[in-house]
Amino acid sequence: MARGNTIQKEKVAIIGSGNWGTAAARIIGENVTRHPDFHPEVKMWVFEEIIENRALTEIINEQHENIKYLPGFKIPENVIADPDMLNTIRDATILVFVVPHQFLYKVCDQLKGNIHPKAIGISLIKGCDTGETGIRPISTILEEALKIHICTLSGANIANEIAEGKFSETTIGYKIREEGELFKRLFETSYYQVGIIDDVIGVEMCGALKNVVALGAGIVDGLKMGDNSKAAIIRIGLSEMKKFLKMFYKNIKDETFFESCGVADVITSCYGGRNRRVAEAHVTTGKSFEQLEKELLGGQKLQGTLTAKEVCTMISIKGLENEFKLFVAIYRIAFEGLEPKKIFDVIVD
Numbered sequence: 001m002a003r004g005n006t007i008q009k010e011k012v013a014i015i016g017s018g019n020w021g022t023a024a025a026r027i028i029g030e031n032v033t034r035h036p037d038f039h040p041e042v043k044m045w046v047f048e049e050i051i052e053n054r055a056l057t058e059i060i061n062e063q064h065e066n067i068k069y070l071p072g073f074k075i076p077e078n079v080i081a082d083p084d085m086l087n088t089i090r091d092a093t094i095l096v097f098v099v100p101h102q103f104l105y106k107v108c109d110q111l112k113g114n115i116h117p118k119a120i121g122i123s124l125i126k127g128c129d130t131g132e133t134g135i136r137p138i139s140t141i142l143e144e145a146l147k148i149h150i151c152t153l154s155g156a157n158i159a160n161e162i163a164e165g166k167f168s169e170t171t172i173g174y175k176i177r178e179e180g181e182l183f184k185r186l187f188e189t190s191y192y193q194v195g196i197i198d199d200v201i202g203v204e205m206c207g208a209l210k211n212v213v214a215l216g217a218g219i220v221d222g223l224k225m226g227d228n229s230k231a232a233i234i235r236i237g238l239s240e241m242k243k244f245l246k247m248f249y250k251n252i253k254d255e256t257f258f259e260s261c262g263v264a265d266v267i268t269s270c271y272g273g274r275n276r277r278v279a280e281a282h283v284t285t286g287k288s289f290e291q292l293e294k295e296l297l298g299g300q301k302l303q304g305t306l307t308a309k310e311v312c313t314m315i316s317i318k319g320l321e322n323e324f325k326l327f328v329a330i331y332r333i334a335f336e337g338l339e340p341k342k343i344f345d346v347i348v349d
């Protein structure tokens with residue numbers, strides 16, 4: 001049913017076209033043609049790059065493939081790539097935000113004041129920012145900058161596996177149930193099952209914090225410590241995530257930690273994610289995370305190191321180092337030269 005009977009067909013714009021952005025565009029492109037709520041054309045904003053003398057947008061629109069960030073998977077032809085952000089969002093009533101979190105403010109600056117009056121948004125971004133008032137979830141930044149309602153989507157969602165159609169679950173956090181249900185229709189497929197819960201911040205902040213825990217998993221993998229040690233990282237990490245969220249935000253639901261965005265995403269990221277892989281390489285090569293991101297990820301972006309910095313800034317301001325020993329140890333290994341093999345010593349101390 002159209003939203004509040006005021007919008008006949010929701011027009012979707014996707015802001016971002018990286019690894020997950022492109023995999024999500026494949027799902028969205030198909031679903032808008034299956035459900036009557038949606039206009040069948042989807043625009044996707046692409047941060048323009050030149051690849052072998054051709055613009056990435058031109059390649060996507062002609063070959064229907066994002067050869068840099070999700071090679072080998074076709075994008076539906078009703079998804080149109082556009083390098084102009086304002087053109088992408090013109091007339092859009094649904095905005096899907098999926099840029100690496102370090103670029104969010106730049107996106108907000110361009111969009112401010114230019115959004116459809118009835119637009120709502122959903123953030124697929126896993127990250128956060130530390131402002132003067134504390135840790136700011138992405139949904140809060142978007143709501144304040146753009147004055148629109150934001151839902152969040154996060155889960156055990158390694159983009160390539162979803163592109164391959166392998167069964168996965170995800171979680172949508174909503175404040176208004178009708179909006180959560182609309183986004184469920186936009187994203188759900190037979191192989192991508194969506195749970196919804198009224199906990200916008202819990203859903204997205206689990207996604208941000210698990211990236212820090214995944215760095216810890218990569219560190220123990222690099223040290224070849226085995227599965228018991230990794231299980232300890234997962235357990236301690238999840239309990240620090242829960243403590244952190246309960247301490248800093250009101251109304252975080254216990255159930256959220258048992259959804260795909262909680263325990264399931266911690267597990268998948270500790271076994272399969274980029275943060276894990278780069279942290280492992282940091283231990284085995286001694287190279288910096290920054291250098292390894294460039295060498296190993298082909299333009300894709302790490303989210304966990306920046307998030308560790310943001311989270312540990314907050315922990316330090318509040319003098320809570322003893323409450324979050326794993327987060328702090330991971331931060332110190334990434335940024336202060338703490339020897340990786342001390343990861344558990346610091347926790348046990």
Ligand SMILES: NC(=O)C1=CN([C@@H]2O[C@H](COP(=O)(O)OP(=O)(O)OC[C@H]3O[C@@H](n4cnc5c(N)ncnc54)[C@H](O)[C@@H]3O)[C@@H](O)[C@H]2O)C=CC1
Pocket residue numbers: 016017018019020021022046047048069098099100101103106124125126127157158159160299300301302303
């Ligand atoms: N890749 C994955 O498996 C998953 C990623 N996510 C989250 O989705 C968000 C986006 O991640 P991905 O789509 O994987 O992106 P990505 O990691 O592939 O990042 C590359 C993207 O950043 C863009 N970019 C590079 N420089 C830029 C600039 N200066 N300004 C604006 N954009 C620029 C590139 O054009 C490209 O679209 C992140 O927060 C990530 O944590 C969530 C679930 C799964």
Ligand SMILES: O=C(CO)COP(=O)(O)O
Pocket residue numbers: 126155156157158159211214265268269272273274275276302303
């Ligand atoms: O969020 C993810 C899986 O749910 C992907 O994690 P990475 O960014 O570590 O690859």
